[in-house]
Amino acid sequence: MTDDAWQGMLFGATSAEGETIEDGPVDELRVCALNVNSPNPSRAQRIVNWLLATKSNTLVLTEMQPSEGGRHMLAALQAEGFTTTCPPGWKDVRYFTAVATRGVEAVPVQPAGFDPRIAAVDLTSDATAVRLVGLYGPTNGMTPESSHRRREFQRRFLDYLAEINNSTLCVAGDLNVVEPNHRPHLPAFEDHDYAFYTGLLALGLRDAYRELNPAGGDHSWLNPRFGNQRLDHSLVSAGAGNIRACAYDHTTRSDDLSDHAALLTTIGLCADRAAMNGQGAG
Template sequence: MSDDAWQGMLFGATTVENEANQDGPVDELRVCALNVNSPNPSRAQRIVNWLLATKSNTLVLTEMQPSEGGRHILAGLQAEGFTTTCTPGWRDARYFATVAARGITAVSVKPAGFDPRVVAADLTNDTTTVRLVGLYGPTNGMTAESSSRRREFQGRFLQYLAEISTSALCVVGDLNVVEPDHRPHLPAFEDHDYAFYSRLLAAGLRDAYRELNPAGGDHSWINPRFGSQRLDHTLISAAAGDIHTCAYDHATRSEDLSDHAALLTTIKLRGATAAANGQPAM
């Protein structure tokens, strides 16, 4: 089916109000990050309906595939007023990541030439711009080849991030790594995996979940054989805004939409806060 045909599809009616039609400036990013687990068209439509019900204005979707299901999600979100951003080459990729935004201007950033698993967009309201980078890291296959592939990808991503870095920055998605003191301890992860997470924090990013939950033990991927893992992250710089909420929603797992929990984060934009107080935007 052609892209135009997908664009013209009619999707199930929802009761969710279209954020793009609301009056007034957007003063916060309501970010939903979800690994969609390569859905077929039927599950893809259920995922679209669930995403709309969260009333998020920013979506970061990982483990997308250029299949019927992946294209269905893109067309469904576009039909609901979302601007979707994918890295060039996504149609020929095995996996890709997508950033979707509604009610806030989204402009694609210089793409990561090495893999459509990485996507970046500038999100702009009346007072500020946040650069959001969506990331789907390679899965830990627990083999030497998998380790080498992850190490190379992580190095190239850090190089790309340094090239496009700006003060107001977010890195969001299924990074497929855990924090160094993750509980339970997961011996399948290697030093370079922990270093990747640590280097992102060293670059000035804050782990939104950990900042609000210093002793939190939630996980986003539950597996009795390989150990429950907190693989999905929202990392933000101080200049991007204030973290108001950040929590994992396991409805996506319990409703068989994905094998991952969604990560819902609310970020109060710094520029919007300053403008509301009569101050110039940063």
């Protein structure tokens, strides 16, 4: 397959159930954010099959690698009619984030992110205009070096978001941070991790899960040694649309597809979103 093919094109494909892909206006974004845990080709295909069953039209895939498994996943999604967008430099790094869409057009945001862990796209259709930023934040290695690396990445990412921010911004993926009042308390997270989370909210973003589950105690990564953690997030600005649903799906963990739960978020869109997208666009 050529390099251009790896980047993805919108094919006239059918879904796993043989249904024709919708050609009409999209009135909601069904976003599935999943840390795919660096799959081999066999697990990559199983993950693709699972993703298709969710009926999501927007996928944010984190902990992708430019390996045989990662490339297989991109190709398999393309064969199912998804357009895949990978950030600049994705072939030359250990980890990257990919965005895949079906039924909505995805145009890379300029300027692009400073690291392939960031995939920023404008999603557009007749009824859709959303600026989506997929993120795979640096892992908490619980060392001073890890803390410094995370802090600098978080600072640069907030600066980048401020640069490209508009009224329809959404951020989704494995941010590798937890909210300040997370339960259980996790002493390995530091002040800058909590400041990163609150800094995202300060940009006008709403934590979709917390918005619908004020007292919810779900976690997306479960570990008896390091504590259960809600690391995967979907953050949505008011201008992007109404948060209709947001929930963690743990079948990705129980079926050994990933060590993370998937986060499924539905955003209801309005017909005039396209006009709103011009406000503050970079």
